[in-house]
Amino acid sequence: MGILNVTPDSFSDGGRYVDLESAIDHGHLMVKDGAGIIDVGGESTRPGAQPVSVDEELARVIPVLKAFRDLQVPVSVDTRRPQVMRAALDAGASMINDVQALGQAGALDAVAEGDCAVCLMHMKGSPSDMQSAPHYDDVVGEVRDFLAARVAAAVRAGIARERLLIDPGFGFGKNAAHNLELLRRLPELVSLGLPVLAGWSRKSTLGEITGHPPAGRVAASIAAALLALVGGARVLRVHDVRETQDAVLFWEAWSRA
Ligand code: 9MG
Numbered sequence: 001m002g003i004l005n006v007t008p009d010s011f012s013d014g015g016r017y018v019d020l021e022s023a024i025d026h027g028h029l030m031v032k033d034g035a036g037i038i039d040v041g042g043e044s045t046r047p048g049a050q051p052v053s054v055d056e057e058l059a060r061v062i063p064v065l066k067a068f069r070d071l072q073v074p075v076s077v078d079t080r081r082p083q084v085m086r087a088a089l090d091a092g093a094s095m096i097n098d099v100q101a102l103g104q105a106g107a108l109d110a111v112a113e114g115d116c117a118v119c120l121m122h123m124k125g126s127p128s129d130m131q132s133a134p135h136y137d138d139v140v141g142e143v144r145d146f147l148a149a150r151v152a153a154a155v156r157a158g159i160a161r162e163r164l165l166i167d168p169g170f171g172f173g174k175n176a177a178h179n180l181e182l183l184r185r186l187p188e189l190v191s192l193g194l195p196v197l198a199g200w201s202r203k204s205t206l207g208e209i210t211g212h213p214p215a216g217r218v219a220a221s222i223a224a225a226l227l228a229l230v231g232g233a234r235v236l237r238v239h240d241v242r243e244t245q246d247a248v249l250f251w252e253a254w255s256r257a
Contacts, residue, residue, distance in 0.1 A: 002031070002038050018060070043060075050128060075093050080099060095117040095119065098121065099127075108153065176208050187231055196228075226248075
């Protein structure tokens with residue numbers, strides 16, 4: 001899954017794809033490089049990010065989604081808002097990536113009617129406060145229980161289980177120790193029986209470990225992505241599609257050998 005943030009303030013690529021032409025070009029480049037899904041986001045969810053209005057989010061993502069109607073791969077929209085979900089699905093998106101796991105009022109209903117895929121992600125707190133001393137007694141158990149409960153809520157709302165993916169939400173209300181523990185014990189989330197999406201790309205835990213700023217975290221991102229694959233993840237959300245694709249191709253060849 002290639003990341004396409006059409007935001008001025010995302011932590012790694014903020015401001016790079018805010019104009020429509022560069023967003024479209026970048027989406028096409030990621031597909032050429034091997035992305036099987038493009039994830040379009042119009043509101044930054046980096047730590048400390050402030051929410052934008054619904055109108056602003058719509059103005060950012062809808063033109064991109066319309067331009068991608070004929071893209072060769074499915075397009076996902078990274079949003080927490082039911083109004084944006086509905087408009088995005090009308091504009092051609094076939095997946096909703098919600099860092100709030102359809103937790104906003106009306107979100108379950110907004111996706112229940114259609115047949116889109118849905119990624120339910122765990123986050124503790126909200127982007128504006130999630131990194132202020134997050135605490136867990138058992139991070140894997142708590143994330144697993146949360147995801148199981150959100151899957152149950154989605155199914156109760158009429159969303160078929162086959163449409164769902166789950167995601168531990170690396171970096172969302174978790175410190176480096178929590179993120180590493182979740183990665184090491186990813187098979188415990190895989191055992192819920194749904195495809196797991198993992199997003200480590202250029203995140204701050206990698207900066208803490210390597211000492212590099214976001215653009216210098218590509219190698220560490222690929223290492224984390226591969227470990228997630230080995231742990232059973234089936235979708236990797238990444239900025240660096242070509243480099244990650246090479247690593248995945250190597251892993252697949254190794255697995256077959
Ligand atoms: C929007 N976004 C940023 N990081 C993410 C992650 O790790 N997973 C998902 N599903 N979405 C993310």
